[in-house]
Amino acid sequence: MPQPTLDDIRRFCEIDGWSKKQSARGKTGDHDRYVKRTADGSILRTRASHSKDQIGDPRLWHRIWKQQLGLESEEQFWAALRASSPVQREAEAPRGTPDWLIRRLIHQVGLTEEAALSLSPEEAAALWERFITSPPE
Template sequence: MTWPQPTRQLHEKFCTVEGWDRVRDARGRTGTHHRTYELHLRDGRVLRTRVSHPVDRTTYGSRIWAHILRDQLDVKAAEFWDCVQDGVRPDRGIPETPAESLPLELVHLLIHRVGLTEAEVAAMTRDEAAGRLSRFWAEGA
């Protein structure tokens, strides 16, 4: 697939959309402005990228862009463009929050009192789980 020419502006937009923290700004001797971003991942790694804003260049060459994608952003090109163009954040292995979760005490009782497996409890809705526990108590077990 062919994508637009990568720019520093799009690099920064990626960081903003994915929720990277801006940790440092610097101005060099030549007046070049650098913005440093970090992203803390659940596995303990910290990704770091720096967006430079030189006066005369707005696009990246192919070699530096490949390095940025691979070593700094840790994404494939398609993931980068999905994020920048459509707001789709890269899958970093962060589990989705279930729409409806069961209270911990209910889960504990279903597993340790009723004798259900974790998989059985995980497949239940809140109403199903409460009903199952109510039946257990009503049967006098």
């Protein structure tokens, strides 16, 4: 399958009912940021640069559709774009990393937003656990 463009990601988020976030100043910054609360209560987050480039790294794209967009397959992404209809997620859809954990990884651990969002929920929890149980430096 082809690699999506960042416009494809933005279009998917619009079709799938994601909310576009703005900063406290009402601006979007260097990326468009999107948030979606799923039926099971988890919060998914993703972002797309303002460029129109393709996502060049297949491994990064795999992490985006699976962890950030909460999809079971890449085909769900393309089907949503073709049909212009939202993804029908199963009740047992993959859970995104909790919002509180993303904030702590950014503000307390010192990760960039991109690094925090690229972690799986399990990786994020393990990193947070190591951080809070490590002796202060």
